[in-house]
Amino acid sequence: MASVRKTRGESLLLRYIVLGSWAAVCLLPILWFLTVGFRPRTEIITPQPIYWPNWSLDAWYLLTSDWPIAQYLRNSVLAVAGSVVIDLILAIPAAYALSRYEFKGREDIGFYILSTRMMAPAIVAVPIFFLFRNMGLLDTVWALMLIYAAINLSLVTWIIRSYMLDIPKELEDAARTDGAGDLTILREIIVPACLPGIITAAVIAAIFAINEFLFTLLIASTSKAYTMSVALANFTGGSDGVIYNAIALVSFLAFVPILILVILIQKHLSRGLTMGAVKG
């Protein structure tokens, strides 16, 4: 018994050293970047780094006066929300079929949908660029919406499918003997029962869409379609160099809502991130 207590005590110390150090690695760069957002530009790129700045709201004034930040935010929200809606409309019936019906080619179709997640954006970048150019959709929010939806469709389908597999079959059988049709069952029973899965999928898809960079860079060439993610990379104000304090501020503006969303779905996060392969 004594030896058990001893090993427990030792590993507790080690545990808090390990966890504490990693917490510092996570938090210190974030806190320091937060100070960057609230300092004047003269205190950012200096021969000696300044850790405790003279606080200022320069970046905020710059953002609100010089940059169409509201426009970028609107583009981001519109493209992301639209893409999630498209995904749900396409994914819910598909997930229903993949989880509830026996049909020829089911495994292959499921795997094909999964495998589109593995395609590097760079592989399809050139053709997609030409496709949208021919459709006259370059530099529009619509193009971003369509491409984000495509990127996340596999993920959304697989997450929802995983939650649907958990719903006991008896539920449907009861409704079916009552004479309910397949679509009624989907709408009235399956969708409400796997709502946590649908929400998880929507949140994770939204985060990936907000973060998307390469396609947005290629499709959006002016502030007409810039999203936050790409607008950030273009805050390099030409001869002024990179405007870090504004970048930092915008980063935190995007970070806070994402943090809140993720805390809300915390319990389902591991399952969502593995596309349903791990049940958390």
Place this chain on the structure above:
Amino acid sequence: MMTQVPASGTEGAAYAAPDRPSPPLRRRSPALRKAFPYLLVAPALAYLLVITLYPGIFAIYQSLFVVKFNSWDWAGIDNYTRLMKDREFWAALGNTAIIGGLSLALQTGIALAIAYFAYRDPLIRGWRIIFLMPMLFMPSAVAFIWKLAFNDGRVISDLLMRVGIVDGNVDWLAHIWLARFTLIVADVWQWTPFLFIIFVAALQGQDQEIEEAARLDGASWPRIFWNISLPMMRPIIVVAITLRGIDITTMFTNVYIMTQGSPGGATETMSFFIYRQGFRMFNFGYASAASVLMLVMTVIIAQTVVKRAFHSGKK
């Protein structure tokens, strides 16, 4: 382990069912019945085919031409033979493997360690939020954090000087391995949480009794971890690493913002190579040829590694 999904579903159905008069029993033709699941997956499938198959065919077709603005000149397989002799292409492939491989190994190790120490801790919810934070920044923001810390703001150099490891400002873009190191740090910092979250869920989901029994038998924690926890987590680790590995091989944002491939192309990844050939030098045919080769590699990996990983994950 069990989510509350089925429970809430039972409740909803129990309340919903008796209220409605039962509709007349539907009779569908056998043909429709058979086609029904296909009709359900068809829209999603069509959408994905347009966005993957069309680009695939387009890329194969375009890769057979030399494309300059709007003129397409037939080139046969010239683009491919050129690629095979292009040292930059092979360098990009190598860089992707080196940077991605080291980064993946590092974040797997760190994530396993912190997950093992955190999962039984009473403060796990707090740790989880803190460790998750780097992942919730936009990738472009993370790239700027580390660009500023390493290069423009000289913070890392300053800190290293204070500890006495270096004695002057380090130019992180001047040396091949230093530049690669900055990319690895940025990737590990942002994406270790992804693996951590999954590993914690896996550890919490495993049978605690076996571990407890081993502990009472006097086994040390490294042995318990190595001989009991790790083997039990294996299928989940494989899925997580596979997903992360796929994402790492597409690394673009950090390269674009932090290094632009310098010094001398030592940090140019495959994605950046394709981007540079296509959208900087406008060699669209050449870029497409590189895309096709990357696509072939992706399909091979998807068919072998990923298929197996997801099957073992589902058990």
